[in-house]
Amino acid sequence: MSNRPDEATGTGPTGEELRKALATFPTGIAVVTTFLGAEPIGATANAVTGLSLDPPLILACLDRRSRTLNAIEASGRFGVNGLAAEHESLARSFSDPESRETRWKGLDWEESHGSPRLKQVPLWVGCSLHDLVEGGDHLIAIGAVEEIEGRDADPLIYHGGDYHGLR
Numbered sequence: 001m002s003n004r005p006d007e008a009t010g011t012g013p014t015g016e017e018l019r020k021a022l023a024t025f026p027t028g029i030a031v032v033t034t035f036l037g038a039e040p041i042g043a044t045a046n047a048v049t050g051l052s053l054d055p056p057l058i059l060a061c062l063d064r065r066s067r068t069l070n071a072i073e074a075s076g077r078f079g080v081n082g083l084a085a086e087h088e089s090l091a092r093s094f095s096d097p098e099s100r101e102t103r104w105k106g107l108d109w110e111e112s113h114g115s116p117r118l119k120q121v122p123l124w125v126g127c128s129l130h131d132l133v134e135g136g137d138h139l140i141a142i143g144a145v146e147e148i149e150g151r152d153a154d155p156l157i158y159h160g161g162d163y164h165g166l167r
């Protein structure tokens with residue numbers, strides 16, 4: 001296999017090279033949410049996908065330094081809010097470390113299956129934490145799906161380092 005990191009020599013692609021390469025691969029965008037006590041917590045994430053149908057499992061890869069990940073470890077629950085094209089400002093505020101204290105201000109949300117659900121977004125998946133798996137500087141949070149609600153919408157796409165609509 002080419003481009004395989006060689007641990008012995010330290011050669012092979014860097015994390016930055018991987019980040020740049022993956023920027024050519026379009027993804028959807030979600031806000032992953034949970035509670036820290038009574039406080040709603042959440043972060044923008046594109047490393048979110050379905051994992052298993054039987055049983056129904058999804059996964060979110062979260063940075064070990066993420067406050068949201070730490071809260072998920074404590075609460076044992078999380079939700080995935082899939083964003084529509086019109087929700088670019090949500091994606092930006094939930095990824096800006098400077099806006100941690102203000103992210104939830106003025107947002108329409110409710111508690112659903114033990115996690116905060118953003119009411120305006122087209123996809124909601126509520127989960128209990130099934131497993132946390134090591135993944136380098138991230139952990140893979142695997143959720144056992146307990147609730148799904150979705151409607152058709154123009155999805156928010158992340159590609160080439162920027163946000164796009166599909167339609």
Ligand SMILES: Cc1cc2nc3c(=O)[nH]c(=O)nc-3n(C[C@H](O)[C@H](O)[C@H](O)COP(=O)(O)O)c2cc1C
Nearest residue numbers: 043044045046047061062063066067068095096097
């Ligand atoms: C487009 C985009 C996608 C992101 N995807 C992820 C992701 O999948 N996992 C992750 O841990 N952080 C991801 N981030 C970074 C987090 O959103 C960011 O670090 C956030 O401030 C974390 O908030 P928290 O520490 O309050 O949890 C992404 C950021 C952007 C702009």
